[in-house]
Amino acid sequence: MKQSLRASLKSEIPFFMVVPALVWQVLFFYLPLFFVIYISFTQQENNLFSAHTWENYATFFAWPFARVLLRSFSLAVGTSIICLLAGYPIAYYLARRAERWKNVLLFLLVLPFWTNMLVQVYAWFALLERVGFVNRMLSYVGWISTPLTLLNNSFAIYVVMVYYYLPFMVIPIYAVLEKLQDEYLQASRDLGATPIQTFWRVTLPLSMSGITTGFFLVFIPAFGEFVIPGFMGGHKYMYVGSLISYYYLVARNESMGAAFTVVSGVLLLVGAYMLYRLFVHFTPAERAS
Amino acid sequence: MRTIRIEHVSKAYNGDRILDDLNLTIPSGQFFALLGPSGSGKTTLLRLIAGFETPDSGRIFIGDKDITQVPINERKVNTVFQQYALFPHMNVFDNVAYGLRVKGLPEKEIEQKVRKILSVVHLEKQMYKSIDQLSGGQKQRVALARAVVNEPDVLLLDEPLAALDLKLRERMLVELVALQDQLKTTFVYVTHDQTEALTVADTMAIMNSDGEIEQVGTPKEIYEFPKSTFVANFVGTTNLFKGTLIIEDEKTLIDVPHVGRFSVTCPTNQPWACNGCKVVLSVRPEKINISKEPLEGFANKLQGIVESIIYYGRSTQYNVRVANDTIVQVFEQNVEHVRTQVIDYEDSVYLYWQTASGVVLNK
Numbered sequence: 071m072k073q074s075l076r077a078s079l080k081s082e083i084p085f086f087m088v089v090p091a092l093v094w095q096v097l098f099f100y101l102p103l104f105f106v107i108y109i110s111f112t113q114q115e116n117n118l119f120s121a122h123t124w125e126n127y128a129t130f131f132a133w134p135f136a137r138v139l140l141r142s143f144s145l146a147v148g149t150s151i152i153c154l155l156a157g158y159p160i161a162y163y164l165a166r167r168a169e170r171w172k173n174v175l176l177f178l179l180v181l182p183f184w185t186n187m188l189v190q191v192y193a194w195f196a197l198l199e200r201v202g203f204v205n206r207m208l209s210y211v212g213w214i215s216t217p218l219t220l221l222n223n224s225f226a227i228y229v230v231m232v233y234y235y236l237p238f239m240v241i242p243i244y245a246v247l248e249k250l251q252d253e254y255l256q257a258s259r260d261l262g263a264t265p266i267q268t269f270w271r272v273t274l275p276l277s278m279s280g281i282t283t284g285f286f287l288v289f290i291p292a293f294g295e296f297v298i299p300g301f302m303g304g305h306k307y308m309y310v311g312s313l314i315s316y317y318y319l320v321a322r323n324e325s326m327g328a329a330f331t332v333v334s335g336v337l338l339l340v341g342a343y344m345l346y347r348l349f350v351h352f353t354p355a356e357r358a359s
Numbered sequence: 360m361r362t363i364r365i366e367h368v369s370k371a372y373n374g375d376r377i378l379d380d381l382n383l384t385i386p387s388g389q390f391f392a393l394l395g396p397s398g399s400g401k402t403t404l405l406r407l408i409a410g411f412e413t414p415d416s417g418r419i420f421i422g423d424k425d426i427t428q429v430p431i432n433e434r435k436v437n438t439v440f441q442q443y444a445l446f447p448h449m450n451v452f453d454n455v456a457y458g459l460r461v462k463g464l465p466e467k468e469i470e471q472k473v474r475k476i477l478s479v480v481h482l483e484k485q486m487y488k489s490i491d492q493l494s495g496g497q498k499q500r501v502a503l504a505r506a507v508v509n510e511p512d513v514l515l516l517d518e519p520l521a522a523l524d525l526k527l528r529e530r531m532l533v534e535l536v537a538l539q540d541q542l543k544t545t546f547v548y549v550t551h552d553q554t555e556a557l558t559v560a561d562t563m564a565i566m567n568s569d570g571e572i573e574q575v576g577t578p579k580e581i582y583e584f585p586k587s588t589f590v591a592n593f594v595g596t597t598n599l600f601k602g603t604l605i606i607e608d609e610k611t612l613i614d615v616p617h618v619g620r621f622s623v624t625c626p627t628n629q630p631w632a633c634n635g636c637k638v639v640l641s642v643r644p645e646k647i648n649i650s651k652e653p654l655e656g657f658a659n660k661l662q663g664i665v666e667s668i669i670y671y672g673r674s675t676q677y678n679v680r681v682a683n684d685t686i687v688q689v690f691e692q693n694v695e696h697v698r699t700q701v702i703d704y705e706d707s708v709y710l711y712w713q714t715a716s717g718v719v720l721n722k
Contacts, residue, residue, distance in 0.1 A: 253444035256411055259431040260438045261458035261509065271461070275448045354448040 110328035126329035135313075135330070139337060142310040146293040149231040150239075153288050154281065156232065157239035161280075162273075164240070165247035176244075179237050187234070191301050194230050195221065222304030230302050235292060239284035246280030247273075278353040285349065286342060293338050310334045361387045361422045361512040361545060363408065368417030370403055377403045378570045380417070385513075385547060385562075387422075390539045392548045392556035395566030396593065401549045403570075405515050408547065409438050421512055432461075437506035438515045442522065443498045445490045451477070451501050452486050458509040476508045479538070496527045503535075507542060516548045520555065532558050553594045557582065565590050588720050591641040598642045598687050601722065606634040613640050613719065617682045622658045622714045631721040639720045645690040646716035649677055650709050651702060657711035661687065665706045675700070679708060 110127070113120050129135070160179075168175055182190055197203045198220040205217040220226060254276065258268040296311030308316070314334070317327030363385040370378045377400040385391045395401045406412045407419060410431035418427045426434055437458070445454050452473055459469045477483050480500040485493060493501065499519060506514055516535075520528045536559050539546045550556050556563050557578040564575045567589050574586045585591035588599060602615035604625070611625035623640060626632045648654065663681035677689045687710060695701070702708060 251444070253440055253442060254446060256409075256431075257438070257440060257444040257446070258457070258461075260409060260411075260436075261461065261505065262432045263457075263461040264432055267461050271457075272446060 106328045106331055109325055110332045112325050114323060114325045126325050127333065129326065130330065130333050135333075138308045138310060138313050139334060141307060142293050142295075142334070143337075143341060145227070145231070145295070145299060145309065146289050148228065149235055149292045150285050150289045152228065152232050153236050153239040154285060157236055157284065158243055158281070160236075161240045161243035161247055165244050165250075179240060182234075183237070187297065190234065191230060191298060194226070194233070194302065198226055198229070221302065222306070224303065226302040227299045230298050231292060231295065234298060235288045238287040238291075242283040242287065243277060243280040246277045250276055275354045278349070282346070282349045282353070286346070289345065290338065290342060293341075294334075362420075363513060363545065363547070364420040365404070365407075366418045366420070368404075368407065368414045368419065370400075370407065370412065370414050376570070378407075378414075381570065381572065383564060383572055383575070385545065387545055388543050389561040390536065390546045390548065390559055392550060392560035392563040393566065394550055394553060394556040394563055394594070396568055397551050399566040399568050400570035401551075401566050402517055404566075405438075405517055405547065405549050408513065409436055409515055410434050435512040436515060437509050437511040437513075438517065439502045439506050439519045441518045443502040445498060445501055445505070447490055450487050450489050451482060451493070454490065454501055455505045455508055457505060472508055473504075476504045479541070480504045480534075495523050496531065499523065499531060503538070507538070507544065511544060513545045513547060516546060518550055519548075520550075528555075535559060557594070565593060567593075583718075585641065585718060585720070588639050588641065588722070591718065591720060596644055596688060598644060598647075600640040600642070600685075602638065602640060604632060604634060604636045604638050604719070613638060615640070618685050619661060621717065623717050623719050624714055626719055629721070632719065637722050639722050641718045641720055642712055642716060644676065644688040645674075645692075646712055647687065647689045648711045649679070649689045649691055649702065650711070651706060653709055654711055658714040659712050659717070661710040663687065663708060663710065665702060665704055665708055668700065668702075668704065670700075677702065677708070679710060681710070 111122055111124070113123050113125065164172060164175055164179075195202070199205075200217045200219075200221075202220070204220060205214070208214045209217065250273065254272055255268055258272045259265070263271065294311045296309045296315065299307070299309050300312055310330075314327055314331055317323050317330060321327075363383075365381060365383045365385075368378055368381045369376070381404070383404075393401045393404065403412065407414055410426070410429065414427065418425055420426065421435070426436075446457065449457070455473045455476060456469050459472060464472075474483070474486075477486055480503055482497060482500055482504065485497060485501075490498065490501070499522075502519070519535075520531050523531060532555060535546070535548075548556070548559060560578055562575065563578055563581055565573045565581065567573050574581060574590050576584075581590060581594055585594065585597075591597045591599065600613070600615040600618060600621070602613040602618075605612040605614055605620075606625060611623050612620050613623050614620050621640060632638065648657070661679075661681045663679040665677055666680045666686060667678045669676040669678075672693070674690050674692050677691065679687045679689060681687050689710060
């Protein structure tokens with residue numbers, strides 16, 4: 071008995087070592103979450119919370135709010151899909167072709183993370199404005215005569231969203247492709263498959279776990295993103311994140327802010343779960359008899 | 360005919376020459392074993408035939424067709440990989456059907472062929488199991504079925520039994536030979552295990568550590584009549600005596616310093632087999648008789664002290680010191696059913712062998 075206790079202490083982390091993390095988690099995650107949910111069921115008068123009402127939630131069953139949610143959702147889905155289409159070839163190249171330059175290229179990929187996000191967003195202004203780098207280059211080469219409008223529209227939003235979130239897609243796919251054994255691909259070619267057939271039948275199915283991870287690493291933060299669409303879109307439209315920050319910081323209505331946070335959080339969970347089921351459906355599983 | 364001809368093939372990796380001007384003909388419809396120590400380039404040769412590598416120079420033919428530049432997927436060659444390389448996201452059926460599906464055969468025909476080949480390798484019951492539910496031997500059979508279902512001209516096997524335990528390996532060897540008999544496909548079997556090669560091969564080639572083919576022949580030719588000290592040493596065990604050839608009128612002798620003179624059969628028409636040439640005599644341990652009493656009727660005799668005895672069950676190995684720096688290995692079948700060894704440590708013994716039992720080799 072004594073021995074088994076000692077063995078269990080050796081093999082597992084003792085409980086007291088988990089306590090600090092647990093306290094941290096409760097104090098700074100579960101407790102605030104509880105308060106947000108609680109406040110969402112209150113109404114605010116003179117900085118006092120009066121209790122228990124569904125009214126905040128009733129407000130959101132209106133078209134303008136649904137539109138904000140849909141806008142954020144479509145931005146998240148759009149960004150994730152573009153990141154996947156652009157990121158997969160990059161990850162493939164890094165993992166299976168780059169060889170000598172692999173580490174340098176990986177370093178370049180994560181380099182932007184060393185700079186503040188706002189700085190990165192402002193840098194894009196310099197590139198995309200009417201007398202910016204891109205317009206100047208295009209007119210210099212002679213492809214355009216009048217400068218293009220590259221700012222304050224969805225083009226600008228998507229360019230910067232994809233720019234910012236691309237590494238989150240590339241890295242998990244890279245990690246899976248890097249571990250993919252050459253023998254599987256050789257076996258496929260050996261059995262008569264062309265390189266393209268090998269990609270669709272072996273490489274892609276075996277990298278689905280990386281694609282799923284990458285997709286949600288992009289999708290979830292992109293849903294709450296409001297800095298990039300705000301700045302690049304010229305603050306024309308509300309997104310989930312901007313509406314929440316409006317309630318808290320401008321309107322100073324914390325109950326409404328909390329309620330909208332809960333609504334969007336629940337919808338994000340449901341949406342992400344449904345997308346996840348979709349991914350599982352397309353991930354080949356072992357068919358047992 | 361689908362004879363494989365490898366002509367003047369060279370291959371280097373990062374400036375390291377693996378194969379240099381290699382020539383080899385692999386006869387059609389045979390079980391051909393390629394035997395060599397690890398790092399001898401036998402796997403490289405296999406990968407060149409499969410198409411995973413292209414030679415730096417030289418050509419490879421199957422029948423009359425030059426396949427040197429033919430892409431992997433267009434060669435009528437299939438491979439059984441050492442680690443099987445079964446697709447982990449497919450079950451047994453889909454793995455075996457893979458080659459037929461990428462060729463676009465109708466699903467009905469595919470099912471027929473897959474069922475048939477799975478019954479040949481005794482895996483009908485595992486048809487819809489996933490790969491990680493299979494044992495090592497079953498995976499091996501799936502890999503085999505996945506390759507042969509495509510009816511290739513040539514089946515390449517890269518140490519396919521290396522991951523299996525001894526009993527299973529012996530059983531799979533028998534099954535492989537039976538399968539080859541049935542299909543009549545050319546099997547090219549790469550191994551570093553001489554017992555495997557001797558067991559399965561119709562013809563075998565021995566490669567040395569420099570990637571050169573030392574000898575091609577039937578297992579019996581290779582074992583009984585090795586053409587070099589490398590082959591004699593690598594295939595089976597042998598005793599090698601370095602000496603000088605003495606060719607007299609009616610007989611040929613080899614003079615081994617400090618050990619003695621032995622009667623040998625002289626190889627004819629060999630420039631290195633002249634009177635006074637330095638040669639090596641190879642005598643297999645099982646061809647030497649060991650006795651405590653003097654015997655009559657043998658051409659060659661040696662005397663020594665038993666230094667160690669290794670008991671193998673069906674046979675016993677005696678290591679006998681016959682000179683200061685010379686130990687001779689002798690295998691004796693344990694024909695007698697007795698409790699104690701007749702010959703013991705430190706015993707003085709006589710060793711005998713016939714003239715024809717020795718092979719004279721170029722040093």
